Amino acid sequence: MTQSDIVQKLWNLCDILRDDGINYSDYVTELVLLLFIKMEYEQTQSDSRFAHRLPEGARWPDLTGKSGLVLLNHYRKMLLELGQSHDPLIAAIYADAQTRLKEPRHLEQLVRNLDELDWFSAKQDGLGDLYEGLLEKNAGETKSGAGQYFTPRPLIDSIIRCIQPQPGETVQDPAAGTAGFLIAADAYIKQHTDELFELPLEKQLFQRRKAFIGIELVPGTRRLALMNCLLHGMEGDEEGVVRLGNALGQTGASLPKVDVILSNPPFGTAKGGGGPTRDDLTYKTSNKQLAFLQHIYRGLKPGGRAAVVLPDNVLFEAGVGTDVRRDLLDKCNLHTLLRLPTGIFYAQGVKTNVLFFQKGSPDDPYQSEGCTKRVWIYDLRTNMPSFGKRTPFGAQHLKPFEDAYGSDPNGNSPRTENVEGAGETSRFRCFTREQIRERGDSLDISWLKDADSLDAADLPAPEVLAGEAMAELTEALRELDQLMQALGAGDEAEQQKRMLAEVMGFEVGTGA
Template structure:
């Protein structure tokens, strides 16, 4: 039984993290990623005789397995990796991590155990069918580990990784897509671990020729490994400082490329140290000595062909800083090279917490360019631990808006070059100068506070709702006087009135219908998932159609609906698809025993437990949760169980109520009050004593009644337990009786469709609650005029004076 992808990665990370000890994550990643590399190329060599990587005898992962438990395991691993490196010209690439380093891995038995466990962890991974199944298991595992290592490494050491979400934006806005040819080229002059280049390459299904350069030796080695791990063995990744020693040259000129992407280090102060040959890069001005941002930008510009395009991540300072940078910026704008600017949220990147932007360069038809397209995407994000991340909807919206040059109020606009050049702006590209993305100020209306009524301008601001529900405004409000209105009902009744309105119910029904139409249109496609399915293509196809279908719907933002699908995809559906691809529909639906691995400190929470104590069997149902089985096949039994559960709750409530009433001073259960907790055993014991000592008959009667209540409660709870056990056993048996058509119905209709429809319904309800909250806020704000408040104050003052007079206190 294949594990879910998310479980596979999380267990891999937890296992590795357990064994890290005191080593810094930035160092530990070298060991983990080297083992991942050896495991992958060994698996691939078994499955593909034409593999470009030669795995020699004595240089495979199997040789590593044979070294488990050996006192000399560290030295043996080093020799195995050296053989693999020697056979493939990968010396100083895959052999940088020293597996015999006692300072990092411990001495003697500690090193022996740590490395043996690490090798065992990687033995659980099988990459032989990774790409043949249409799902890049290895690439995703590498991405998962790299993101975690970047997070753990901190600001100073996390610069080797560009978040995948940002990488996808760069690839899409620079123009790489399905039509990109294999002979076209993409270049990253500061490629780090290569993650950005590979995300860009993933957007070109026909292939694209990859070039990159990286200064740091260890990170360059990571990039070389990364390319091989992702099937891009022929990528040219060179080593060296891009500014002082560019490796891609043609005589005295820089080589040029069709596309370039980059996430260079921000504001490097020593960029020009050792610079001898400028390669004509600074024809539009020399960057300041203490800031290298424009050095990288100009290098990239020079490295583009005459129709070349680039997207570069830079700090916002490049948009507005003065002096030498202002001169460069002005000349680039006059040449028409800057096609667009995209402002991103703060704290996205691992090397810095400051906000950054994407500068999009385009040499094609540059002289004819008359404006700069700007997007302020700084507000679209989600929190992820101590970092921010772009959501799926943020990525899609940025790309859609930029590529279609769509102007959206407070989000995007085409800024004419004439406006940028205007003396008041003086070629300053700071985004807030041109796009005001702040929320409109909620202005208090003094006239309304004095004379009552809700200002019509506040109601007009809710126009989206009135367009979706044309009659609703007239139902909720009536004219007070020109430009002011009153609620026709109490503030507390607004929510129910909206929910009950025919227009809202019609709108909700139409959204449900649209969701069903969309799902039905793709049901056959989803039902056909098999080992050859391409998950990324599948979700792209159905999600783009979802966006198109919801675009005309008033009030509801199609990107919010899209986000609901993508969130569910990343959390649940992708794992489900992965399981079906690997195990088939029937195989993926089979229950499996939970993992209990004490050595790796891993354990799974069971979905269903049959039996008790040591004889219990704990099961995981990865594809079809037990509640779906119960809901479809055992609804009557579940209904009976619900009734028994209600009876048990009532029985417990009767016990608590009786104890609370009588276990008080002078109460019938006063004899039981001394104990900290009253229980059946305590009450039974007290009853025996009371009868033996001839206590008050009323107390004896009360104790007897309480014992009976406890017996009823106990019997009710036992009935619940038995009924639950019977349902669990029946559900477990039902899994074995399922046909493939049953599994498809349960997954497609009861799980995927029902869950997503519920999520979209929650979006509709959320919109309604936002309207209710605003109306209630306005209703409360202007519910009382100043004159009414003053009258209330005078009345209260009179009452206070009267009370003080009665107390003999003179107030005047």
């Protein structure tokens, strides 16, 4: 049984939750409260080193031997006890957790169905990857809340391959969500260090407990993130890898500077909650993305690097937007900008980009002015397929960009403009700081022509277009008049024509 088969079986269990009156958007939260208990049991059966054991009386076998109201009451008691666990990480995962299940038979069904899954196959691929697959399935199906901005895994993996996080580096995500970026960074490092075994023990412990830190505003989403991290072998400190708080508030202001920041901040303004309350950001704004961008480039160590997903408006917004972009271009080397296709996020129509930059300049990590000399822009949006369920966005679509980006994580590899075309038909072009300055420091730069759109030079003259529109309207009015006559509403039709004539300044005589 493949991982996708198991994920589908898990998602199908939500039918039981629906029968118990649980909201669609709460499916995954309700399911993972129980699922994590099962996964912890499976993990401890095969890995004696798994440090975060659930307490006695709150383990999976304590559920399988019960039924009816006894089972439901014991499960409620378990959740309460887990939230008060002496293990701070388990306590954080189950803080304020409670089940909305009301029918004992529905809980019995869930326990039985979870027990019957092919856990041997699941463990072969890794329980963490299975759990993450469920989160992605939830994002694709519910298309609401945090799920609508779930960062597609192919994009995360591509960004990681470009940024190349290294052992010993500190990696931060100030808008962690379910910790996708942090887990992918950890997986990349493990892949290149034989699951960390090539590192000395001290460095192994650093990777598990100190290398990664995330901030998440929403308690329910942070719960999902903590489970996700723990199932991937990432422990963090006593608060876990992902802390609860607002990166645009005091929590973010108190964070130490780091080597790498990877993030996809939430879209929207401060009206949605979690807006900027810090007084250490130079440019005051209610635009969350502009505030997050300031946090990110200010939060890097000298020479540190970042990749951040941002919507189009950050590239061109005037006023404070211009100030923030100018400050970024001064303090960092913004070496690469990737224009992403539409349709790859579950929030339809959102147009986004990835900004890659390094604190300081290539020659001097402590430089704080004039660090950006040129920006390479890759257009992966124009003349791309319409992505969705029928045409999924995958690694193959990002491979040409990665090849153009090069092997240097700071964008210093030799580059050429002629990618999938030459000159102005190339997807990859270089713009100097002076050219950007001439555009008012707007980074909203596009040059490829959309094959589906007409060139303005090929359009008919405006008076011709206006005449054609008038002719179509006249014909439509004539057909409506005939329809009303046929329906026996001739008097109403005549009245409407008189009103139209008055508006147009015509005289209309009555029929004979």
